[in-house]
Amino acid sequence: MEKVISDKTKSGHSLFYHLRNNNWLYRVISVLLALGLWYMTGREDVIDKTIVVPIELLNLPRDLVIASQFKRNIDITVSGPKLAIEKMNSGSVTRQVSLANAQPGTFVINNDTDSVSAPRGISVLRVQPASILLSIDKLAQKYFPVVPVTKGEVAAGFQLNSLTIEPDGISISGPETVLSQIKELRTKVIDLSGLKESKQSQVPLDLTPDIVNLIGDTSVTANIKVSAKTVEKAVSGVEVELVLNGKKQKVSPARADLLLRVPQDIAKKGVDLHKLINLTAVVNPDGETANLTATSKGDNGLKIEVIGIFPATVRLLSPPPKPPGDGQAAEHNSGKATPARGGDSSSPKR
Template structure:
């Protein structure tokens, strides 16, 4: 009987406890139940967004930015302008990386001329706190620091081929004749002049003006870009300068001027002389009366066509007088008597 009584009392106590728990729960929900529901809902949402979001990994390209480079210095070598950074973190933050301006800044405020190795540690990449930098490639960047100088260089024409037979290049003038370049001293010290790309002169018979690109190394292109200049090419005939004696041709009948010949110096196209033409046969000297005076001007003209002109340099004498001709006729008449 004693055992049975104890069991009943135990069951009764448990029922009392259950009633008490239920009563407390009812009391909890009966007070401000709406606020409690909202709080539990916000807690669930927060857990999903933070604790319950997937963690992923992504590799992004981060640009390298040089800052605080001292005046008068320049980075002279080609270095990797972007580095690869592997990140891990919440999916939403990782996928949003394209909208974030993340850069690898390299502070060169203490730089001096020479070679400098810049290590790309994970601590050098500034990312949101929810992200972790796993690795960086390349692990380091090599920079060549050089003095910034300015030099002037002549532009030189680089010609190939031959002009047409009988012709020659008289001159080639470049515009501009000089180009000023500012850049690393080690790069500019290797440059003596700026040469053009090949200019073909094959078959040229006349002067030409051409736009010609400069033949530049990649290092110089990075300083001044792809650059073109103007080449003024003057082409003319190959000539031989000769002096010949020409007889004077008088238009007025009965006149015989002295001297009967004049000395003419002229430039003769070599192509005509090579074809067997005689220099004296290419020119004619005329005597034309000067106004109402007794003097005559000596006019020398070319007998060949305009394609290969003869250019007169000098004529001696330039003028003769009728008085000398009269004196000549009187002397001749006296001798005949």
């Protein structure tokens, strides 16, 4: 018996010695340690996490449109390897919804754990919200005029000539039920208070939230034309002095009457209009008559409009002699304009 035990002991020692000398023991231990480490590491990588997944709407018919705001993301709780979930969280997964069979009305998107196709090795545990409602409507296009909204009055002595908007209308595409409730687009309030000159400015439109969702915050250009109020004023007995080739010429009639349009405040102040205008004459080709024109004198900053001159033509009492056979010379000289100075006559009552 002792011999048998002794033989087995020797055999075990021999096997251990053989394994040790051939590095098999170390190899087995290394494999066992690697398996244990892999098992522990794999267990640590498995996590539960809630991530946001975008909703992707597909195949919506061209004649339909989504008419309401809706939740564009869902929250899903998943379980799986950490690295795989982080990759999934980067936006590589979406909740796809086909709208190929959608009709005008309410469309319900039902969300469950089978709604999202998760990568292999990842389980979907929960999905929130469980359902999403879409309002589907017919797609329409409509043209809306843009109407300016104003407040206040221009400064005293001035008038608003025009207020135009560019563009004066806008075409909008969107849900039929939304567009049917609107007749026009209005601007935010344009303040005209105390305005004394023309101006151009950008004005935002006063839009409802539904229209803002379709075209965004939109502005238009307001062109405001303002001018001083004017009145017609007659100026009588303006003496005409015509100087031709350095010599004073007598004309008939010797005086002319003017009809002017002047700023209202100038007329009220009783300003002598003779001092604000110039008369000039252009000799006609016949050398015997001249046409009269009137302009505002100097750069006085006043806008004076000449409505008429009476008479418009005067006759030279002593016309210069024409060179014999030189009609062209007379015609050449007729194009020269010479100033005529107004007299001191007071303005007549109309």
